Amino acid sequence: MKRFPGKTMGLLWASLLVCGGAAAAENFEQCKTRLFNQAVAQGVAKSVATEAFDSINYVERVIELDRSQPEFVTTFPSYYSKRVTDWRINKGRELLKQHQPLLTRLEDEYGIPKHYLLAFWGLETNFGSYKGKMPVLSSLATLACDKRRSRYFTGELMTALKLIEREKLSTDAMVGSWAGAMGHTQFMPSAYYRYATDGDNDGLANLWESIPDALTSAANFLNNLGWEPGFRWGREVVLPQNFDYRQSGYSNRQSVSQWRQAGLTRPGDKTLPDSEVSAYVVVPAGHQGPAFLAYPNFRTIMRWNNSEFYAIAVGKLADQIAGGKGLSASLPDLPAYSRDDIMQLQKTLNSKGFDVGKPDGILGPATRAGIRDYQIANDMVADGFPAKQIMQQLKVVQASETSPN
The missing domain is CATH 1.10.101 (Muramoyl-pentapeptide Carboxypeptidase; domain 1)
Known part of the structure; x- marks a missing residue:
């Protein structure tokens, strides 16, 4: 095998990376042409497509983020403590007062309680303070031209282009996550297209600039995902000492009344309600951590983001914005496994x-x-x-x- 000195090897790798980037850029330009033609064929006005594709560039960082995986497995205590914070609780309470008329109207119309809408808003973008900074069209096009999930992101790009026309959006203003999520509520283009709703009566739905549009859209989305009005997300519970943890998990659903009979209680030795609502036990940090009883709306939250950690965070943040207490059980100090x-x-x-x-x-x-x-x-x-x-x-x-x- 031919060996190269360190400096020469470094230059060789640099050359390979440059060549690889050049090849990717060349292929990307070909892909852009194909996507442009596809957009026009799907009914996007040629003038809109031309302006949009003039702004689209290959973003190598998007591919890096798509391929990257966290080195360590996130534990529930780490996840929860970073998301359900005093700042978010206090800010949520402040915004509850500020947007009371809007939130009351949305609760009446869509059945989504005020504090839940605020919890989603807080977790997604810190109540709109950080909506992402990546150019959405370039991110979507980069992923559409990548083989790994080309079909999905091609569809999202086509939808984003249709949104430009429908909502009169500026391509420069379309910034979001590296994967193309947008606005106060971080909707992907497909969710934006289906569920975005004009909340300020200007004839358009702008999820970046209009808080009424964003919160109305979130309420409409949750309503369509199956939110059951009048019911909570779930609650923290205390398990009996002899609890068989094989009875936890979604496949072991039974009524709240049956869980009550099995010895589960609310914190403070308070009894669970006598209810036929279906529920299951979630133990996100093992038997030394908190336990929760998850109701049907818990699964609705997971249709927004398919994570039990996320659903618990939304639920508990909502509870505390509404004046409820924090966790009763302490969060265990868990090892950070890679x-x-x-x-x-x-x-x-x-x-x-x-x-x-x-x-x-x-x-x-x-x-x-x-x-x-x-x-x-x-x-x-x-x-x-x-x-x-x-x-x-x-x-x-x-x-x-x-x-x-």
């Missing part, structure tokens, strides 16, 4: 007969089920959470399996 740690955990569980599927470093339902089965087999609390004890035991198992002796 994705490699979780992948090794998955490999070891598979090798011991606890099938979790292909190791991917993601702590999903299959991995939690595998951990739970391992805990049951080893007389541990079967909460499906990778506590330090489990990680240490499985590291010993893995070391013994790889030992030459």
Whole structure:
């Protein structure tokens, strides 16, 4: 093998990167032409398409962000403490007073309580203080010209171009997330096109500049996602000492009354209501952390963002904006596992007969089920959470399996 001195190798890599960037730019220009023709064929006015595509450029940073994965797996305590903050609670209460007439009208019309709309707004953009800074059209075009999710982002780009016409949007003002989410409520173009609603009666729906438009659109979106008026998101609960954690999770839904009979209570030893509402137990930080009873509106929140952490954060932020209390249970100090740690955990569980599927470093339902089965087999609390004890035991198992002796 031919060897290069360090400086020469550095120059070689630099040259390869430049060449790669040049090739990507060349292919991107070809892709832009194809996308332009597709937009016009779908009914976008040629003048609108021409102006829009003149502003579109390849953004390498978008591809980097699309490919990047966090080194560490986010824990619930870390996620929650960064999102349900005193600042957001106090700001939400301030905005509740400021926008009371608008929020009351939206609650009456769409059935979405005021404090929930504020919680979504707060989590998405810090109540509009940060809406993103990436050029939306360039981001969408870059991803549309990338093979990984080309079909999806091509569709989003076409929809964004139609929005320019329908809502008389300025391409320069269309900034958002690296993936193309836009405005106060971070709608993707498809959600913007379907659910954006004129809330200030100017004939247009501008999710960047108009708070009435943004909040009305959020209320319309949640209503269409299936929000059940008159019901809360869920609540924090206290589990009985003998609780079987195999009964947690979405597949183990039963009525609130049945959970009450099973010994679950509200914090402060208060009884749960006698209700036939369907609910399931969520334990996001293991048996040492808080537990929640999730109602149907919890799943509606997850249709906005498919994350139980997000849904809990929305619910608790909303509760506290409305004057409710914070968490009763303390957040445990959990170790920050890397994705490699979780992948090794998955490999070891598979090798011991606890099938979790292909190791991917993601702590999903299959991995939690595998951990739970391992805990049951080893007389541990079967909460499906990778506590330090489990990680240490499985590291010993893995070391013994790889030992030459």
